[in-house]
Amino acid sequence: MMVQKEDLGLSLSLNFPLNTPNPQHLTLMSSSTHSSSPSACNPHKPSWNEAFASSDRNSETCRGETRSFLRGIDVNRLPSSVECEEEAGVSSPNSTVSSVSGKRSEREPNGEEHACSRGISDEEDAETSRKKLRLSKDQSAILEESFKEHNTLNPKQKLALAKQLGLRPRQVEVWFQNRRARTKLKQTEVDCEVLKRCCENLTEENRRLQKEVQELRALKLSPQFYMQMTPPTTLTMCPSCERVAVPSSAVDAATRHHPMAQAPRPMPIGPWASAAPVPHRPFDAFHH
DNA sequence: GCTCAGGCACCACTTACTTCA
DNA sequence: TGTGAAGTAAGTGGTGCCTGA
Structure with missing residues (x-):
């Protein structure tokens, strides 16, 4: 299932005024790139930060709040052994999978993940070809939702999101990395377009001014010009x-x-x- | 206080796979 | 039905920051 561009929240609208006074202040019409002030974008929604800020004090409360994200997913199914299932080649129930070989499950911050990820030897890995995950619509939507709230995750947010989605934390991390990369790419494209238009405008303006200078010089050199002019x-x-x-x-x-x-x-x-x-x-x- | 090693997160780049026209 | 382009999950290597020794 492909996530459409609308789902990504990446509207590449270029409806900025051409005579923008501050062209360096480029605005991507993306709801997902306002990470600097998420609460400003969604003032009524509890932000991820808020939701997870309390996880130290009250993890149950935190869990309850974050469940509100899970509209189409069985939120009561907390995959306690999801990581191991994934490593063994079983994907989440909401995901489309296909055969592929994978290699690395490193860099996972929590030890449990490590232990699980390294549970398969190279031989086993060769035999049991791991499944490549294809995120479901619901999973993508929830990830998008959380990305809108905040485009980076702290370890707690990552773990909680992974649990709720039935994914490994590494997968959530990778998804956010790729999502940031996509956002940046789109922003670069928009910036490039704006700069191109700026350059065109300046070229045109330069041409016009040069023409004007030429006309003024011609006037200045003409003696009749002085005769007809009123005193300066x-x-x-x-x-x-x-x-x-x-x-x-x-x-x-x-x-x-x-x-x-x-x-x-x-x-x-x-x-x-x-x-x-x-x-x-x-x-x-x-x-x- | 300074230095260094280890861990971690992030990024850029790349690969491999899926989906669709 | 085969194929190329586009999209995307995931791997790899590099870098910077933080922390403890």
């Missing part, structure tokens, strides 16, 4: 708010608009900027 005016800009200050009557308005300007810095604009300093103090208007 120096526009100045408020350094704080970057509004253009207009000499004469508009000064009053500017005064009203920004009475706090402290550092007058005339910013001449136009081709006469360096050659024709205008002896007025445009930002005096900003001073009290």
Whole structure:
């Protein structure tokens, strides 16, 4: 049973504004990647952390809470010897299996798991080809659910989830690793797409600006241009708010608009900027 | 306090298998 | 019915962090 993309919660929607002011803040429209603040995504659901935080104090309570995840699964069936069953080639009742050979059952944190995993010698392993697990829909759904809550598991969460799903902790761990990898891959694809669009926009903008520069240079070099132009005016800009200050009557308005300007810095604009300093103090208007 | 070894979790990469068009 | 692509469970090696000696 394949888990569909919708099930993975990976909507690759690119409906961001093209003129996003902060393109580095990319947003994957995935409900599964909000691990930083799971409770924000699901404010009414008890989070996995909350559910398992109490496992030290009251494991029964913890178990009861986490059972709520198991909608389609017989939650009363706690596979006490699941690990051994798995190693012996018996998969969980909800899983599809097929023949395959497996090798490694290392790195399991708890000793019991170790003892069980190593119960089969190489010869036995060769003879009794282990079954490759195919997770059932329900198992995938529950794993997805817990991944939405938190995309990493502490050992207790892992063990509890494994028990409830009838899987080995290693399998839960592997599933989360692969799930994180898939999420990251999707995020990378989205980021790549965004950067591509950004690059296209910047290229276009660059082209436009270069064209504008060329036109302005052509105008500047034309003598008729100077003849027809009215005497140059120096526009100045408020350094704080970057509004253009207009000499004469508009000064009053500017005064009203920004009475706090402290550092007058005339910013001449136009081709006469360096050659024709205008002896007025445009930002005096900003001073009290 | 510093160093070192062991354990563990995670990641990137890869393999092997399943499913589907 | 055979086949290639895509998806995915699982293996492998590397790395960083933590802890106890």
